[in-house]
Amino acid sequence: MTEARQEFWRLTxxxxxxxxxxxxxxxxAQGEPExxxxxxxxxxxxxxxxxxDWQSPVGNFYGSALLRPHxxxxxxxxxxxxxxxxxxxxxxPLLPDPAAMALKWPNDVLLGGAKLAGILVDSAAAAxxxxxxxxxxxxxxxxxxxxxxxxxxxxxADVAPPPSPQAFAARFLAELDRWRRVRALHGFEPIRQAWxxxxxxxxxxxTLRVGEQLLGGDFAGLSGDGALLxxxxxxxxxxxxxxxxx
Numbered sequence: 001m002t003e004a005r006q007e008f009w010r011l012t013x014x015x016x017x018x019x020x021x022x023x024x025x026x027x028x029a030q031g032e033p034e035x036x037x038x039x040x041x042x043x044x045x046x047x048x049x050x051x052x053d054w055q056s057p058v059g060n061f062y063g064s065a066l067l068r069p070h071x072x073x074x075x076x077x078x079x080x081x082x083x084x085x086x087x088x089x090x091x092x093p094l095l096p097d098p099a100a101m102a103l104k105w106p107n108d109v110l111l112g113g114a115k116l117a118g119i120l121v122d123s124a125a126a127a128x129x130x131x132x133x134x135x136x137x138x139x140x141x142x143x144x145x146x147x148x149x150x151x152x153x154x155x156x157a158d159v160a161p162p163p164s165p166q167a168f169a170a171r172f173l174a175e176l177d178r179w180r181r182v183r184a185l186h187g188f189e190p191i192r193q194a195w196x197x198x199x200x201x202x203x204x205x206x207t208l209r210v211g212e213q214l215l216g217g218d219f220a221g222l223s224g225d226g227a228l229l230x231x232x233x234x235x236x237x238x239x240x241x242x243x244x245x246x
Contacts, residue, residue: 009065009173013166018045020064021137024221025122027066029100030135034068039169047140059143060155061165065176067134073125076134077240078188078226082108083119083136085194086175090168091116091140096162103198105228105244109140111159113246114152116141136176142168152246191220205228 001014012114014168017040024038040063043056056062067079083189084103090096091109102110109117118138142162145155163171182190200206208230217230217237227238 003011005091006037009037009092011039011169012041013169014038016040016044017043017062018041019137020062020185021122021135024064024066024135024137026240028068028124028135029085032066034066034133037063037065037169037173038082039172041165042138044239050217052193057146059162059165061138061168063165063172063174064135064137065173067136067180069134069180071131073123073129073131074122075188075225076121077106078183078191079123079134079136080119080121081105081195081222081226082109082179082183082191083107083121083138083176083178084109085191086179087117087119087138088141088162089171089179090171091156091174094156094163102200103195105199105222106226106246111154111156114145114154115148116154116156130167138172140168140172142214188226189224191228192224192226196222203231207243207245208239209245210239214245215239215242 001012010195020038020040027036042058043062046056046062062166087109088101088103091101095101097102104110108115117138117140124132126132141155143155143157145153195203200219202219202221206217206219208215217232220229220231223229223238229239230237
């Protein structure tokens with residue numbers, strides 16, 4: 001393990017870990033101060049959203065970061081959108097056509113409609129309803145687009161020379177720090193606007209899975225707190241949980 005320090009982050013680099021997010025969760029529970037971050041060059045038990053496994057071939061980015069924001073636990077979901085904006089900001093200069101990249105609510109980055117990166121946010125609430133800690137995990141297909149049954153998957157290497165995981169970690173953490181500072185100073189609205197700038201066009205037909213239920217509608221933006229807005233029939237509904245299906 002090696003350690004690289006930035007102004008805010010204390011990045012540890014590991015050859016192999018079961019899961020960077022599991023490491024950060026464990027350290028958070030032990031009282032580790034915010035600013036700790038972990039990069040694994042390979043994961044053996046990577047976790048995706050909704051309990052899925054995350055394939056972790058060598059050459060891609062697998063990293064997690066620990067924060068302790070002093071705010072209501074109910075706002076934890078906004079950090080998934082913030083992380084998506086930070087990932088997109090870090091990836092855009094690497095791509096010959098940044099406009100080919102899009103964000104999918106609430107936790108994916110797409111390239112040409114195929115999954116390029118995913119985000120996993122874990123958190124714990126204190127007794128008073130505030131966040132005790134929050135861990136942002138991200139996986140980015142830099143060098144390899146692993147085969148995922150039923151899903152179109154992309155990698156940076158499909159369109160441009162990929163950076164090393166270490167170099168991308170520095171880019172991502174810098175953007176994550178920048179956007180968390182924006183949120184601290186100006187609230188969630190700038191994050192919402194930045195996310196919408198890479199969102200589907202308003203009116204795009206959208207299917208949302210909530211539990212076992214499939215709901216159809218047209219994309220109508222994001223609410224002020226980051227909920228997905230769908231125009232369904234004669235009204236617009238807000239959803240704070242669920243998975244948008246491609």
